[in-house]
Each structure stands twice: as structure tokens, then as C-alpha cells.
Amino acid sequence: MWLKPEEILLKNAFKLWVTEKDNEYFVLQRRRGYGEGGGGLTGLLVGTLDTVLDSTSKVAPYRILHYTPDSQVYWSIACGVTREEIIQHWDWLQQNIMRTLSVFDSSEDITSFVQGKIRGLIAEEGKSSLVLEDDPEKFREALLRFEKWFELPPQEKLVTYYSCSYWRGKVPCQGWLYLSTNFLCFYSYLLGSEVKLVISWDEIWRLEKTSNVILTESIHVLAHGEDHYFSMLLHLSETFVIMEQLADYAIKRLFDKEAFQRVPALSDPLQITKRGLEAHTKSEQFQTFFRLPKEENLLEVHECYLWVPFSNHNTLGKICLSENYLCFASQVGSQCHV
Structure with a gap:
């Protein structure tokens, strides 16, 4: 899996990785405790560390780093669950990237080019439902x-x-x-x-x-x-x-399957997201408070003042917009809502 390029300073890092392949600009590494010679106390400690820190290394013990000869900074660009998977990424870099890098004059240009290519690959893979997630x-x-x-x-x-x-x-x-x-x-x-x-x-x-x-x-x-x-x-x-x-x-x-077909955020289980659930909850509260049809979805909420003629003063509250309604609720209890 291609990863968003992330800076890694290996000089001060623990020796938790073993280099299996390298060239002038890339390094393929395996996590200690996995693969050949894995297990034992090292495997237990590294596995525990990966889980507690939510490290991808727990399930993807192979990675590829990008670097330039005159820099101590490395960039993680790919990870793999199996050796076969990471080798496919390695071969792609050799065939599509290595030949191009020789034309650049500076290390900064090389790193910038590699990062751009990796972000492009991720963007192509992420044109599905992942674009709906917050991160x-x-x-x-x-x-x-x-x-x-x-x-x-x-x-x-x-x-x-x-x-x-x-x-x-x-x-x-x-x-x-x-x-x-x-x-x-x-x-x-x-x-x-x-x-x-x-x-x-x-x-x-x-x-x-x-x-x-x-x-x-x-x-x-x-x-x-x-x-x-x-x-x-x-x-x-x-x-x-x-x-x-x-x-x-x-x-x-x-x-009640029919009811779910009328709710875009819930009709397709493959498209349900945290953001969609939160938006649906707010819409339900909006519909209940103002006694609106279930088809009305909350679109925007803005804080504002409403001039109340019978009391001759401005009331602070929030204006709520849906497809067909403009509603207002005062900040102080049920003082005013329209």
C-alpha cells in the first residue's frame, strides 16, 4: 500500500527494522521480529509496541523508504503485509521512477518528484469512498x-x-x-x-x-x-x-428496509461514514424540534439575532436551513422559535 510521504529521522530511531534491499534512492526494510528469524522476545516486544502505538507495522511488517545520499532524512512511501506485496511496489519504483531521477540536479528536486508521484498514486486509489473520511x-x-x-x-x-x-x-x-x-x-x-x-x-x-x-x-x-x-x-x-x-x-x-432507502447517508452500507452518521443525527434533531417532514435535511446552521416585534428586542439564537425551510431557535430555552 502506498503511503503519504512521512519524514523519518533514522539517526535517532530505535533499530527496529532490518534492511533487505537498497539502492541509491530507496530502501526496502523488514520489521524486526517478523519473517525469517522472527519470534522470541524481540517479536513480543516489537509486536506490543506496534499495537499500543497503533503502528501499521503490526499488520504491514515491510516498508519502503525514500532518501537521497546527502541527507539523513528518510521518507516512508509504502508498506506491505507480505513480501510479495512490497516487492511489487519495489519493482514498480525500479521500472517507473529510477530512470527518471538521474535527470535531476538537486536532492530537493528528486524528493519533490518522488513525493508527487506517490501522492498521485494515492489519489488514484482514493477516488472511492475514502474521500468521504475526515483523514x-x-x-x-x-x-x-x-x-x-x-x-x-x-x-x-x-x-x-x-x-x-x-x-x-x-x-x-x-x-x-x-x-x-x-x-x-x-x-x-x-x-x-x-x-x-x-x-x-x-x-x-x-x-x-x-x-x-x-x-x-x-x-x-x-x-x-x-x-x-x-x-x-x-x-x-x-x-x-x-x-x-x-x-x-x-x-x-x-x-424497515424501505425507510433506509429514503435516507442517502444510510441507504448503502458501503457508503456509511462517521461524518454521515453525525449529519443524520443533527437532521433528525432538527426535524423533531421544528416538527418538519423526515425528508428535510439540515444544511447549514448560523448564529444570529432575530428582532421580536411583541417584545421589542433582539433575541440571540441560531438560524437553521434545510431544502425548503428557514428556521430560528433562540439560545435561551423556548423563548422563541419560528
């Missing part, structure tokens, strides 16, 4: 880990992901929570102990925010009679709302 580059890397770790059907759409702790009894496992259109997934790898959890949204019996002596704030999931607790979430309320929506939509899809 396509990070999302591509998260999607790679999601597909590798859980091996769900190819059509399964990852909506968003969060760093969190999953409690097994009284022991927390630090890892990553992945929320897709049909599944709640969690993955952790600490010192050789792998924890993998996959729960279908329609199998969840209870979903709630809880707190106790041990966990100040957490999300409780009850599925098949088993309790699951997720804590240490940076945005717990946001995460809970997304989980609630996905669980709710999974059930509604079973009983």
Missing part, C-alpha cells in the same frame, strides 16, 4: 489493520475507530476499538497475549454508559449474556453515540 490517509492505514486482524467479508465497511481499554475481569487490555456497519470489534496485543473480539450489532442486548469505583467512565456492552466494558476513551460520549446509532440502524435494517 483519508490515517483511515487507509486503519482499514488495512481492520481487514487483516478480523478477516470479515470484503464488503464490510469500517466507519470509525478509537483507542481504548477493554476489561477482561479486573485486567485492562489496551488496544483499538473498530466500529463497522455490522460489527463491533476490538484488538489488543501485549507481550504475546492477543485479544480479539467481534460482536454483531444485532446480537447486543444492552448498550449503556456506566461508572463505578474501578472505572470512572466506561461503555458497557451486553451480548449473549456476557459483559464487556470499554474505558479510557478520549471522546467517550462521541463513541457511545456512534455505537448507539450503528446498533439502532442494524436492527432497523432488519425490519
Whole structure:
């Protein structure tokens, strides 16, 4: 997979990579603890570090770096799950890039050319639904880990992901929570102990925010009679709302498919995104508050003042626009809305 060029200063980095191929401008490396001679204590420590830091190296232990002879700065430009995959990227660079680099006079021009080519390749690959995500580059890397770790059907759409702790009894496992259109997934790898959890949204019996002596704030999931607790979430309320929506939509899809066909953000499971879910929630609140038809979608919200004739003063509030309506709600309770 091609990566957005990211600067790496190898001079101060840990020796976590082994060079397998190199030439004047590129280096192909393998993560220590993987492949030949992998395993042992080194593999456990490196695997744990990759999971905790959300490193792509956990599922893509091969990478290609770009550099110039007169610089200590390297740029990561590609990663691979298997040796065959990374060799395909390496061969492409040899056939399409290496011959062109000899015509440039300066290292800056070479690096600029390579970065431009890689960004162009990524742009071509990202003309699908990834353009709808807030951060396509990070999302591509998260999607790679999601597909590798859980091996769900190819059509399964990852909506968003969060760093969190999953409690097994009284022991927390630090890892990553992945929320897709049909599944709640969690993955952790600490010192050789792998924890993998996959729960279908329609199998969840209870979903709630809880707190106790041990966990100040957490999300409780009850599925098949088993309790699951997720804590240490940076945005717990946001995460809970997304989980609630996905669980709710999974059930509604079973009983009211026609209603989903009328909602563009939800009609195609492959196009559901975090941004789309948030927009749909705001539209539902907008429709309920102003008692509008379900076809009305909230387009824009702006803060403004409204002159109220019967009280002879300006009222601060927000103006909300949809396809057919212009609405106003005052900031102070139900003082005024039109």
C-alpha cells in the first residue's frame, strides 16, 4: 500500500527494522521480529509496541523508504503485509521512477518528484469512498489493520475507530476499538497475549454508559449474556453515540428496509461514514424540534439575532436551513422559535 510521504529521522530511531534491499534512492526494510528469524522476545516486544502505538507495522511488517545520499532524512512511501506485496511496489519504483531521477540536479528536486508521484498514486486509489473520511490517509492505514486482524467479508465497511481499554475481569487490555456497519470489534496485543473480539450489532442486548469505583467512565456492552466494558476513551460520549446509532440502524435494517432507502447517508452500507452518521443525527434533531417532514435535511446552521416585534428586542439564537425551510431557535430555552 502506498503511503503519504512521512519524514523519518533514522539517526535517532530505535533499530527496529532490518534492511533487505537498497539502492541509491530507496530502501526496502523488514520489521524486526517478523519473517525469517522472527519470534522470541524481540517479536513480543516489537509486536506490543506496534499495537499500543497503533503502528501499521503490526499488520504491514515491510516498508519502503525514500532518501537521497546527502541527507539523513528518510521518507516512508509504502508498506506491505507480505513480501510479495512490497516487492511489487519495489519493482514498480525500479521500472517507473529510477530512470527518471538521474535527470535531476538537486536532492530537493528528486524528493519533490518522488513525493508527487506517490501522492498521485494515492489519489488514484482514493477516488472511492475514502474521500468521504475526515483523514483519508490515517483511515487507509486503519482499514488495512481492520481487514487483516478480523478477516470479515470484503464488503464490510469500517466507519470509525478509537483507542481504548477493554476489561477482561479486573485486567485492562489496551488496544483499538473498530466500529463497522455490522460489527463491533476490538484488538489488543501485549507481550504475546492477543485479544480479539467481534460482536454483531444485532446480537447486543444492552448498550449503556456506566461508572463505578474501578472505572470512572466506561461503555458497557451486553451480548449473549456476557459483559464487556470499554474505558479510557478520549471522546467517550462521541463513541457511545456512534455505537448507539450503528446498533439502532442494524436492527432497523432488519425490519424497515424501505425507510433506509429514503435516507442517502444510510441507504448503502458501503457508503456509511462517521461524518454521515453525525449529519443524520443533527437532521433528525432538527426535524423533531421544528416538527418538519423526515425528508428535510439540515444544511447549514448560523448564529444570529432575530428582532421580536411583541417584545421589542433582539433575541440571540441560531438560524437553521434545510431544502425548503428557514428556521430560528433562540439560545435561551423556548423563548422563541419560528
